[in-house]
Amino acid sequence: MTLPVIPKFPLARLLDVGLNWLTLHLAFITRAVASVVGGIIDGITAGLTWLPPWALIVIVGLLAWRAAGRRVAIWSVLGLAFLWNLRLWDATVSTFTLVLISTLIAVGIGLPIGIAAALSKRTGKVVMPVLDFMQTMPAFVYLIPAIPFFGLGAVSASVATVIFSTPPAIRLTILGINQVPHDLIEAADAFGSTRRQKLFKVQLPMALPTIMAGVNQTIMLALSMVVIAAMIGAGGLGGEVWRAIQRLEPGKGFTAGIAIVILAMVLDRITQRIGRRKEVAR
Amino acid sequence: MSKIRVEKLTKIFGSHPHEGLRMLDAGKSNQEIRAAGHAVGCANVCFDVEEGELLVVMGLSGSGKSTLIRCLNLLNSVTRGHVYVDGEDITAYSTKQLLEYRRRKISMVFQHFALFPYRTITDNAAYGLEVQGVNADQRRQRAREALQLVGLKGWEDAYPGQLSGGMQQRVGLARALAVKSDILLMDEAFSALDPLIRRDMQHELVQLQQRMKKTIVFITHDLDEALQLGDRIVLMKDGRVVQFGTPEDILNNPANAYVERFVEHVDLSRVLTARAALTRARVVAYPKDGPRTVLHKMNEENFTSIIVVERDYTFRGTISLDAAEQAVRDGARNIEGLIERTPAIGPDTQLTKVINALAAWPYSLPVVDETSGECLGVVTRTGVINVLADNPASGKQADDPGPPAAATHTAAVARGVSA
């Protein structure tokens, strides 16, 4: 018995055609985005590398102290000094810049979408499946179409990174707002708050620790993606790893890997504490 | 004009409230309506609240108290019926009018406090003013005044999490007082507090009420609290009003078996006053009577003491049997010298206190109106026991027609429970 042959559904071809069409017709937009974002990234990187490393380390140390206390500050300073010592400073700065930009964009997009989805059930119903799609799609795949749109390099990397790291910002914003106790909302209503007052005076402040947890996750995801994005020429610490792989130099590869871990820990500890401190303050 | 008038207020929960309404009108029971996917919150509720009155809404869990009170500031939409506040139908308000109404005229204290944990006590108390757009200095000032009023001076910069439950509820109260609204809604505001603090808060609320003359709608499922606080009480069951009246009405004339069961377990001695245990003095003495007359009256009635009143019933004191006998033996002419000063009690004295007073005084206690000085009757041990035994007959004796030989020898001070 032979099964009837059902011809393969040409999904890949269809997507290619679609993406090509988009590339062709949206090129003027994507080029503009690329040059603006590229300019910003270059500017920040230039600024940060212009500062002497020790100055930047001191600044981060002070920030860490204010946001998260002495312990975190000391470990951050030691960790960053070690990166400097490993001669990985420039790579660290360029990776950090990408993470910073991507996170800012991701939160800038994620927060309003999260608020809209939390406040309107209908928006929520549209947003949720899109988030599921964005998060389960393997991260590498985003890199492929990014290149025709934005060219090889940091901009493509940051676009792919934003797509990959926005979902937690949205999800935790929704969660944070939905978790606000019902009686607080009622108290706000009972005193005659407008929707806007309710949002800014009650819902967002109450959701802040959760939103900050989302920002923290966004940063971590952005960092992991930025490293992967080295494959499309993002450079930085990921670039070091990528080069080590191609040249089969395990020592260098691990060194860069450890540097990424240190950067991740510094960013994580500092941002994690920002959210938590708000909670302790009650 | 009443401050608040609630007219045939009905609230049905569910996605098709009007279908529920039809079933309700068709006389279906709450259970049947619930089975069809609707929930009756309250049904055809009518009552009114006077300016400056403290109205208590009472009922078991699920009887629709919260639903009702939340219709008064439209946290619940109203399915049918009207709520008039100062003559205006608030159910017809536009969004803007409603906002203004909630900001200026009505404020609410919540069962579980509902304080904002990220705001200081002052900023919590100032929330209503902040929403109104009052500038920061002014609203902090007014918030601090409100906090002082509820006894939280010195805690202005603390956070709610640092306060005990009782203090948190004071903040809730201050938040509601700070906006200086006419109407205060309190949904089981004291239920989450432990009994001692609760008693304090009740006491303070009564004092605040006397000073500020707000119109208060207070919810409780605790009859003691209701009787303690309420000028009038709305008693609810299954979303309907089963009785609406003063505490005394409800205790003395329970409208039906439900109310009776509700009332059954109350500690009557704390709730009832001397008025309820009052019996009229069937035989009294007058200052102009001679010792012999007085002794005769007492012997006739088997009294061990007799109260002395003026013709207009102004209370003078009592004369004991021993003193009267002694005076007759001594051949005294009048009784002025025999009248003993007596610990009279007011008609609104709690029965607990009456019992204590009776323990310290060998005879029955005269009940005297504090302002007019008029003697309303006496409280005897038997009278108190009868009332506490939930035997209304003993109290009602005073309603009987006067004794046959009323005219000159006896004065019927016929002012009993019904007064």
Ligand SMILES: Nc1ncnc2c1ncn2[C@@H]1O[C@H](COP(=O)(O)OP(=O)(O)OP(=O)(O)O)[C@@H](O)[C@H]1O
């Ligand atoms: N949001 C709602 N949706 C559906 N049904 C509701 C809702 N709120 C209240 N009900 C129903 O309305 C009825 C009255 O509830 P309500 O909360 O007014 O009672 P309550 O007297 O305040 O009780 P409690 O003493 O427990 O607070 C109950 O049967 C309840 O199930």
Ligand SMILES: [Mg+2]
């Ligand atoms: Mg309730």
